[in-house]
Amino acid sequence: MENLDSDLLRTFIAVAEAGSVTEGAARIHRSQSATSLQIKRLETILHQPVFDRHGRGVVLSDTGRKLFPVAQEVTARLDAALQEISQNSLGGKLRLGIPDDHGQTKLAEIIAAFTRHHPKVELDVTCALSTRFPEDLNKGLLDLAIYEVESPSGHEEVLYEDPTCWMSSVHRSFQPDECLPVALFDHACWWRDVASTSLQARGKPYRVVYSSQSVSGVLAAVEAGIAVGLLGRSSLQGGLSVVNEALGFASTPSSKLVMASRKASECQSQNAMKAAIRGAFMARM
DSSP states (O other): OOOOOHHHHHHHHHHHHHTSHHHHHHHTTOOHHHHHHHHHHHHHHHTSOSEEEETTEEEEOHHHHHHHHHHHHHHHHHHHHHHHHOTTOOOSEEEEEEEHHHHHHHHHHHHHHHHHHOTTSEEEEEEEOGGGHHHHHHTTSOSEEEEEESSOOTTOEEEEEEOEEEEEETTOOOOTTSOEEEEEESSSSHHHHHHHHHHHHHTSOEEEEEEESSHHHHHHHHHHTSOEEEEEGGGOOTTEEEOHHHHTOOOOOOEEEEEEEOSSOOOHHHHHHHHHHHHHHHTTO
């Protein structure tokens, strides 16, 4: 009689959570072909499909829905047992900084992936505007941080690159020669500096009518139609349009989301957290 291998179950969970074989493979750092073979092996053992395929990915079949909670419980118990028994289980405290806008979408996934394997590590997470994160790393106030730059340095690992552009509500039309209402970030940061440089290069009058320290705050003002704002193209959604050409803005640089650790020697918990962060952002790309 054949048995269900925990490695097959982990692959199954990754694909189920990602909703596609390609993204599931990225989460477990395997090739798409190897991941597909593992899913096929699992289905051969069960004599049932675990996924229903559709054009944009996969969804759980009836068999898959029955298997999924069992697979989660089994792998979680195995991980907990390994950490309890292993003499090399990680402990201590890890201080992480993550931007608030990315924290809303990625933090839960990162923490879940990390604590599943390292439950004894105490996490101290700062989820805020990332302007001060590089300085906090240098001062030893953070161990690891994610933040945005225009040009990464050698110690900064690029996680995600997002082109920037000026956006407006599709329900509001601004004229090129009017005094343009603008929404900006309210702290000295990369985004505000780039926006100010772009406005000055445009050479036409503008006025700041709204300020916020978060992406969601600037986005809300743009969606409401009270101003234009410089945002990442990833924020472009229904109800918004790019207005660079219509309003005479030149192209603006891409924002690069980077990960860096403090200059002191890295510990195992930092490396483990980096792996969890890479996995979360690889699934987005």
